[in-house]
Amino acid sequence: MDGGCPSSDKAQAPWGKEVRYYADIHRTKKNRERCRITFTTDGVTFRHVDSFAEIPAKAGDMVFVDTIPLQHTDGVIELLRRGVEVYYLRRLTIQKRKRDELKLPKTTRGDIKALMVIDRRWFRKVSEDFLVMRRMISTYRMLMKTHQQYINRYKAVSEKERNRLRPVIEFLVEQMDKMEVQIAEEAGRRYPAYNKLVDVLVIRGNAKAMEALAEIIIYVDYPMGFRKTVNLFGLFKGRGKIYSGHLRKALQRLTSSVNNIPPHQLTTKLEKQTLAKIWRTYKQEI
Numbered sequence: 001m002d003g004g005c006p007s008s009d010k011a012q013a014p015w016g017k018e019v020r021y022y023a024d025i026h027r028t029k030k031n032r033e034r035c036r037i038t039f040t041t042d043g044v045t046f047r048h049v050d051s052f053a054e055i056p057a058k059a060g061d062m063v064f065v066d067t068i069p070l071q072h073t074d075g076v077i078e079l080l081r082r083g084v085e086v087y088y089l090r091r092l093t094i095q096k097r098k099r100d101e102l103k104l105p106k107t108t109r110g111d112i113k114a115l116m117v118i119d120r121r122w123f124r125k126v127s128e129d130f131l132v133m134r135r136m137i138s139t140y141r142m143l144m145k146t147h148q149q150y151i152n153r154y155k156a157v158s159e160k161e162r163n164r165l166r167p168v169i170e171f172l173v174e175q176m177d178k179m180e181v182q183i184a185e186e187a188g189r190r191y192p193a194y195n196k197l198v199d200v201l202v203i204r205g206n207a208k209a210m211e212a213l214a215e216i217i218i219y220v221d222y223p224m225g226f227r228k229t230v231n232l233f234g235l236f237k238g239r240g241k242i243y244s245g246h247l248r249k250a251l252q253r254l255t256s257s258v259n260n261i262p263p264h265q266l267t268t269k270l271e272k273q274t275l276a277k278i279w280r281t282y283k284q285e286i
Helices: 070-081 092-101 108-116 128-156 159-190 190-202 207-217 226-232 244-260 269-284
Strands: 022-029 037-040 048-049 062-065 084-088 121-126
Touching: 022 108, 037 108, 062 108, 070 084, 070 128, 084 092, 092 108, 121 128, 128 159, 128 207, 128 226, 159 190, 159 207, 190 207, 190 269, 207 226, 207 269, 226 269
Parallel strands: 022 062, 062 084
Antiparallel strands: 022 037, 037 048, 084 121
16 A cells, blocks of 8 residues: 655655555534544545544554544544554644645545645644543533533522522532542643642642643643744734634633632733743653
């Protein structure tokens, strides 16, 4: 099977003997709730599977995707355990831009062909640690969102209705407390720099702050540089930038705890100082 594909991108690294797979996850027309994976190695022949684990990649091969949905976490982990390297796009807008430049159709095959000509520096290598932590953190975020929705509803209803909502809110808080501890413990096992940062930031024992740090540490990418890391967290000057709202909120929660101040007293300067301390410590540890 041919591992190469024609590319106009001269910056792309020379290809070795490994096979490169390019995949796209999409919903089927007959069943919109079902996701399928279309992949190719040459941009000519395309195949379809239901799980990443079914892609016939071997140790040393590479799989490039635009994004990795949470429901496909186990399949990607199986690929990693087979010795396959998996990469996902840092920014989805790059794929759209490439597709427009090449005048490719907005189809599954068009998306894959656009993926094939994107320089490798725009992809981030995936690890099992990242995937496991991301899934746990996603569950925690879901609990937080649901909790906030119930709190908003709680404030708007009568006392009688509040009595019905109160047990639900208490249960959600209990589950969030448990998940904070689990996430902190898992991050400590999987990321050595995390344990160092807990002490540097003086947050050991503060489960909420330790959970927020875990959200941040899995996305801190030293090769990306501090400037781009700042942009990722939305701490840039001006407008029109792309950043992660979830990461910014986690940084705000952490900064609030580190400085022992309420959220309304937060400043961008304090957030940037916290992020700089995280980035420097992470750099030293790796």
